[in-house]
Every structure is written in C-alpha cells, then in structure tokens.
Amino acid sequence: MPTTSAPWDVLVIGAGVAGLACAADLLAAGLAVRVVEASDGVGGRMRTDRVDGFVVDRGFQVFNTSYPQARKRLVLRDLRLRPFTPGVLVHSDRGRQRFTDPTRRPRSLPDLLPGRLAGPRDLVALAALSARDLLAPVGQVKRSADRTTRTALAEAGVSEELVERFFRPFLAGVFLEDELETSSRFFHLVWRSMLRGTLCLPAEGIAAVPLALAASLPPGTVRLETPVARLTDEGAETVDAEPLPAPCVVVATGPGPAAALLPGIDVPATRTVTTYYHAAPRSPLREPSLLVDCRRRVLNTCVLSEVVPGHAPAGAALVATSVLGTDSDGRAGIVGQTLTEMYGTDTGRWDLLTVRTVADALPAMPPPQPLSRTTRVAPGRYVCGDHRATGSVQGALASGARAAREVLRDLGR
Known part of the structure; x- marks a missing residue:
C-alpha cells in the first residue's frame, strides 16, 4: 500500500503516450500520480516542430483511426484529422x-x-x-x-x-x-x-495526439525538464539529486533509458529511420497519397501539404521522404535524385528544409513476438512502452494501460 510519507502513490517517468495513458488510468482509480519528463514537451517520439513556416513532425508518422485505445481515450474530431488516400x-x-x-x-x-x-x-x-x-x-x-x-x-x-x-x-x-x-x-x-x-494526420501535426492525452490530466500532473538519473529505494532521483519519492515507479521511456534505469530488463533491438523534409515551389503530386519505391531506395515519400494544406505556407509544398538508418554524407543527394525519378519532375529547386533521424523509432519484432508482456519488473517497479507490446501507437497505449492495471492489482485496488 502507498506510504503516507510520499506525496504521490505512483511516479511515472516519461510523458510519451504510454506514460500518459498509464497516468490517466491510475488517476481515474483515485491514486495520486506525478509524471516527470526529461524533455521540454510531452509526446516522446510524437513531437511536432515549426520550421520556417512549415509544420514538421519529428519523423514521418501517421495516425490510424481504428486503434481501440486511441478511440477509447481521444475525441477524434478534436484532432481535425486529414486522411490519406486509401x-x-x-x-x-x-x-x-x-x-x-x-x-x-x-x-x-x-x-x-x-x-x-x-x-x-x-x-x-x-x-x-x-x-x-x-x-x-x-x-x-x-x-x-x-x-x-x-x-x-x-x-x-x-x-x-x-x-x-x-x-x-x-x-x-x-x-x-x-x-x-x-x-x-x-x-x-x-x-x-x-x-x-483510416490513415490520417492531425491538422496541427502528430504532437496533437499526446497533447490531447496530457490535456485530459489534472493541471500540474506533468512536470517537464525533469530528467531522472536513477531509481532509489524511496522512488527516484533527478540528475540534480532531487528526490522523487513514491512507493510505485513506472518507467515509461524508450528501451534505452528504460534499460539504464532498470538494469537487467529485456529490451529488443530497435529500428532507426531518417526523414528528409523538402520545401518545393509547387506540389509534385496533386493528391494525398503515399508513394513507395519497388527498388527500395527510400521507404516512402509523400506531399504532406496535400494531406494537410496548413503544413506548408502559401505558395509552397512540403515533401517528406523516409529512409532506413541514419543520415550520412551524400545521402541527401541520392534521395534528391530518387525523388526526381519517382515524382517525374525536376527537384533542383527544392530546398532541404530539415532532416530528422529517430533512433529507437520502432522495436524489432521478429517471431515469435509476444503482443503484450507484463510490465511488472520487481515490487513497486514497472516498465511500459511499445517495446513491451507492439511497435505502434496502439501498442504503446495498451502497454501503459496494462501497467496501470498491474499497479492497481498490486496495491489491492
């Protein structure tokens, strides 16, 4: 049972969608919860930036309207979803x-x-x-x-x-x-x-999903720019040696930080993806469709401003192209040559707006792949995220929900 000396019953480390879902379920059960996040915003890998008037997600991502956990937790119309071609x-x-x-x-x-x-x-x-x-x-x-x-x-x-x-x-x-x-x-x-x-994009970028989850929590639940250095017998401690006492701690980070905080846990190998964002003077494809390459020189490419016109300023188009692995010398040029062929247009006037590499973008999922794993690591210690389930928004949300259920079960709730 929670001790009276701790201000929170549960400390959740990480404000990605798994941690936010876990916190929501624990709060709904009447527990006192604090969520701490190392970065300056919620969302984990689901973040959105504005670059020179363009809306740029941190890596190409889509939102699927059929995910049960998303439908349960979000009012989809509030996301102002814009669909891709089916x-x-x-x-x-x-x-x-x-x-x-x-x-x-x-x-x-x-x-x-x-x-x-x-x-x-x-x-x-x-x-x-x-x-x-x-x-x-x-x-x-x-x-x-x-x-x-x-x-x-x-x-x-x-x-x-x-x-x-x-x-x-x-x-x-x-x-x-x-x-x-x-x-x-x-x-x-x-x-x-x-x-x-339906595969969609929120009008304000993929960050709208975790922002909506965070908005449903009581004010003050999430504390940003609070990196955790280690777990302690009393809870956790920040890099500035500030104690964060709680009898139950849920580590809701990516696999790398999770393994650092919980040595010995099993974490999968991960996949890395890099997305090149080009600003074009006009759209090279007048439809919101994903374009893939049989020769697999790129994973896919699309004109994001055809999906969501507001992702590019007037008189311009935003093209996102993803490749496996990291960025390297000369790779942007190869991508540009490939896009010239794929879109059938001269890309010489396209500007490379920004490049986003996402390490640990997805867990590797070779068979046999458990679709969900227990989040319980030790008494009062739990871990959740898509690396404990499946590599998707649904998997991350479901893992956070499972962590909340296991915490409540252990607390006799």
Missing part, C-alpha cells in the same frame, strides 16, 4: 501503379484488373487474406501461429512477384525493415487495422 502508389520500372482498397474507392477497381498490378491468383489470395483479417475475431488473429511476414504471405498464396512489387516496399515503411522478417501476427493486426481504419 491506398498507395507504387513506383516501378512499369511506371506508377495504384494499389487501392476498392471497397472505399470503387472507381479504382480497374487498377486491380489482372495484368496491371497482380494476376488473378494474387487477387484471389489477397481478397481471402484481407477477408480473414477484417472479419475474424481479433483473438483468433492474436492466437495464430507466428512466423515471418514473408512466410505468411507465401502460405496465403501471394506470389513472390506481388511480394516484391508491393508488400516488401510498402511494409518496409511500416516495420522499418525491408526483409519481411517481422512477426506475422503483427502483420495481420496491422493489415486488419488498415482495412478497418
């Missing part, structure tokens, strides 16, 4: 081909005619796979045998040609790996969420 454009040696869900955009049905993107057998296999993931109970999907995504696609009857032409380049941007070695369970859940939901 599908993607694929750049290949055959030119640009469209892969679209025909149930949402019936006029796109001719794009799926045999010989354009896939053969008859692939279309049948894809329809069967999609129907199973869309209609089957989610528990059945979670309990399915786990293997690599590549193996699962082959077993579903999807040809190697379609895998290389569409699934491999598209899912590389989802999983942040291009060998399709990610857990098939996670793939099926992602595919299900895409079929059931």
Whole structure:
C-alpha cells in the first residue's frame, strides 16, 4: 500500500503516450500520480516542430483511426484529422501503379484488373487474406501461429512477384525493415487495422495526439525538464539529486533509458529511420497519397501539404521522404535524385528544409513476438512502452494501460 510519507502513490517517468495513458488510468482509480519528463514537451517520439513556416513532425508518422485505445481515450474530431488516400502508389520500372482498397474507392477497381498490378491468383489470395483479417475475431488473429511476414504471405498464396512489387516496399515503411522478417501476427493486426481504419494526420501535426492525452490530466500532473538519473529505494532521483519519492515507479521511456534505469530488463533491438523534409515551389503530386519505391531506395515519400494544406505556407509544398538508418554524407543527394525519378519532375529547386533521424523509432519484432508482456519488473517497479507490446501507437497505449492495471492489482485496488 502507498506510504503516507510520499506525496504521490505512483511516479511515472516519461510523458510519451504510454506514460500518459498509464497516468490517466491510475488517476481515474483515485491514486495520486506525478509524471516527470526529461524533455521540454510531452509526446516522446510524437513531437511536432515549426520550421520556417512549415509544420514538421519529428519523423514521418501517421495516425490510424481504428486503434481501440486511441478511440477509447481521444475525441477524434478534436484532432481535425486529414486522411490519406486509401491506398498507395507504387513506383516501378512499369511506371506508377495504384494499389487501392476498392471497397472505399470503387472507381479504382480497374487498377486491380489482372495484368496491371497482380494476376488473378494474387487477387484471389489477397481478397481471402484481407477477408480473414477484417472479419475474424481479433483473438483468433492474436492466437495464430507466428512466423515471418514473408512466410505468411507465401502460405496465403501471394506470389513472390506481388511480394516484391508491393508488400516488401510498402511494409518496409511500416516495420522499418525491408526483409519481411517481422512477426506475422503483427502483420495481420496491422493489415486488419488498415482495412478497418483510416490513415490520417492531425491538422496541427502528430504532437496533437499526446497533447490531447496530457490535456485530459489534472493541471500540474506533468512536470517537464525533469530528467531522472536513477531509481532509489524511496522512488527516484533527478540528475540534480532531487528526490522523487513514491512507493510505485513506472518507467515509461524508450528501451534505452528504460534499460539504464532498470538494469537487467529485456529490451529488443530497435529500428532507426531518417526523414528528409523538402520545401518545393509547387506540389509534385496533386493528391494525398503515399508513394513507395519497388527498388527500395527510400521507404516512402509523400506531399504532406496535400494531406494537410496548413503544413506548408502559401505558395509552397512540403515533401517528406523516409529512409532506413541514419543520415550520412551524400545521402541527401541520392534521395534528391530518387525523388526526381519517382515524382517525374525536376527537384533542383527544392530546398532541404530539415532532416530528422529517430533512433529507437520502432522495436524489432521478429517471431515469435509476444503482443503484450507484463510490465511488472520487481515490487513497486514497472516498465511500459511499445517495446513491451507492439511497435505502434496502439501498442504503446495498451502497454501503459496494462501497467496501470498491474499497479492497481498490486496495491489491492
């Protein structure tokens, strides 16, 4: 039970979406909670900056309206979500081909005619796979045998040609790996969420999501610019040796800081992604669509100002292009050459606005991949985040919710 000497029942370290969800559930149960965050704002990796009049997220991110935890915790209309086209454009040696869900955009049905993107057998296999993931109970999907995504696609009857032409380049941007070695369970859940939901961007940038979560907490719950140096028998201590007493501590950081605060915990390998933001004098693609490359020189690219016009000032366009790994000498030039080919336009007048590299952007999720793991590390010590569940907003929120449940259970609540 909480001690009377501590001002809070629970200290949550980290104000990303996992920590904010955990704090909300603990507060709703009547506990006293303090959230401390090392940086100058909430959100963790979900942050947004303004650069020379452009709205720039810290790495290309999207919001899926079908995530159960997001629908439970957020009023989606308040985010002023702007949708992407329900599908993607694929750049290949055959030119640009469209892969679209025909149930949402019936006029796109001719794009799926045999010989354009896939053969008859692939279309049948894809329809069967999609129907199973869309209609089957989610528990059945979670309990399915786990293997690599590549193996699962082959077993579903999807040809190697379609895998290389569409699934491999598209899912590389989802999983942040291009060998399709990610857990098939996670793939099926992602595919299900895409079929059931809509990929969007908030009008004010991806930071609107954690800001909305933080706004639902009582004033004063979150304390920014408070980096924690270590955990103590009484709670935690900041880098300035300030004590933060609490009988229960939830570490809701990324895997690296979590391992530093809780030595010995199991943390996965992580994926790094870099996004190049270009300011263009005009939009090179007059639609809010994601464009992927069969040759996998980039993960994906899109004109963000076509999704949310307010992301660029009048008379300009904002193009975001992501690649695996970190930035390096000459890479921006290679990206620019690739964009010239993919968009079919001269990019010589485009300005490189900024580059954002996100280390630990996603946990690696090879099979067998547990979709959720206990957050309990030791008596009064817990850890949550997408690295304890699945690499997604849903996974982070669900892990925070699980941490709150385990804290309450241990406290007899």
